[in-house]
Amino acid sequence: MAENVADxxxxxxxxxxxxxxxxxxxxxxxxxHPSAEQVFASVRLMFPQVSRATVYNTLNLLVEKGLLRxxxxxxxxxxxxxxxxxxxxxxxxxxxxxxxxxxxxLVVQNVESLKGFDVSEYxxxxxxxxxxxxxx
Amino acid sequence: MAENVADxxxxxxxxxxxxxxxxxxxxxxxxxHPSAEQVFASVRLMFPQVSRATVYNTLNLLVEKGLLRxxxxxxxxxxxxxxxxxxxxxxxxxxxxxxxxxxxxLVVQNVESLKGFDVSEYxxxxxxxxxxxxxx
DNA sequence: TCTAACATTAGACCTAGTCTAAATTTGTGG
DNA sequence: CCACAAATTTAGACTAGGTCTAATGTTAGA
Numbered sequence: 326m327a328e329n330v331a332d333x334x335x336x337x338x339x340x341x342x343x344x345x346x347x348x349x350x351x352x353x354x355x356x357x358h359p360s361a362e363q364v365f366a367s368v369r370l371m372f373p374q375v376s377r378a379t380v381y382n383t384l385n386l387l388v389e390k391g392l393l394r395x396x397x398x399x400x401x402x403x404x405x406x407x408x409x410x411x412x413x414x415x416x417x418x419x420x421x422x423x424x425x426x427x428x429x430x431l432v433v434q435n436v437e438s439l440k441g442f443d444v445s446e447y448x449x450x451x452x453x454x455x456x457x458x459x460x461x
Numbered sequence: 462m463a464e465n466v467a468d469x470x471x472x473x474x475x476x477x478x479x480x481x482x483x484x485x486x487x488x489x490x491x492x493x494h495p496s497a498e499q500v501f502a503s504v505r506l507m508f509p510q511v512s513r514a515t516v517y518n519t520l521n522l523l524v525e526k527g528l529l530r531x532x533x534x535x536x537x538x539x540x541x542x543x544x545x546x547x548x549x550x551x552x553x554x555x556x557x558x559x560x561x562x563x564x565x566x567l568v569v570q571n572v573e574s575l576k577g578f579d580v581s582e583y584x585x586x587x588x589x590x591x592x593x594x595x596x597x
Numbered sequence: 598t599c600t601a602a603c604a605t606t607a608g609a610c611c612t613a614g615t616c617t618a619a620a621t622t623t624g625t626g627g
Numbered sequence: 628c629c630a631c632a633a634a635t636t637t638a639g640a641c642t643a644g645g646t647c648t649a650a651t652g653t654t655a656g657a
Contacts, residue, residue: 395536400531415575424578430571431569432568432569432571433569434567434568434569434570435567436585439567441592442560442587442589442591442592443589444587444588445589446589447588448585448586449572449583449584449585450585450586451572451578453579453581453582455577456577456579
């Protein structure tokens with residue numbers, strides 16, 4: 326797994342330093358949507374000497390190189406999403422959790438015919454509640 | 462106009478103090494999407510004694526009472542939108558400007574049939590460029 | 598091996614936003 | 628109209644998330 330992540334970084338032109346690999350493993354592997362501070366805290370558990378600046382630098386670098394996307398879906402919460410293919414998002418209003426919704430689960434029409442704009446990307450952002458785990 | 466805004470506040474159960482009216486006029490009237498800090502700066506030009514806390518309190522109150530929506534569409538930029546009916550948004554990648562897109566300009570299907578979730582609201586968030594004013 | 602480029606660090610700094618305690622304003626019952 | 632309680636506003640302290648800087652450590656490759 327470490328090998329995989331290091332290779333992935335290298336293939337994107339990122340020198341796979343120990344710190345970067347540790348950070349990338351935390352954020353590229355899980356399917357959660359962690360914030361920068363959460364990544365910082367997790368990485369610190371294993372590498373207490375890693376600095377905040379390195380975490381932020383690395384996350385921004387991963388975004389820049391297209392290995393990661395940053396999302397600002399709800400107020401003041403910027404989180405990272407390792408799934409870089411087009412997809413939609415649903416924010417659980419009870420828990421704040423962010424769920425990925427596959428692109429083909431929804432159909433969006435007429436984006437291309439919008440007057441006056443060339444749209445380069447889009448997604449549907451939903452707010453709702455999980456039906457399996459309803460809050461009274 | 463001042464009368465209108467004061468009435469609007471009163472009708473929503475908000476006591477229309479001078480400060481609140483001044484703030485509401487800045488944010489409810491324009492069709493721009495100002496940030497809290499921009500509202501604070503504008504209001505200060507006319508009422509230099511207004512405090513930051515009052516601006517934030519009032520904006521939050523307007524959101525709570527449904528006269529205003531807050532949007533977090535791009536990284537770390539929370540802005541306010543006086544258009545409270547359902548609509549979509551397009552962020553201009555050149556300028557950062559946010560454009561309102563009328564609900565009926567787009568068609569979204571299958572939101573209701575999403576497995577496992579009750580969706581209470583949604584919108585399409587687009588990124589693109591204005592065709593009228595292209596950047597070289 | 599040497600060195601220039603690259604990466605990391607600690608901590609200062611910045612910005613957006615919240616909180617607090619005191620002061621001011623306002624609506625209302627008497 | 629007055630007094631007072633409730634609501635509002637204020638200045639500034641405080642917090643969280645994030646960036647920047649200058650010094651230090653690491654690495655690739657001639």
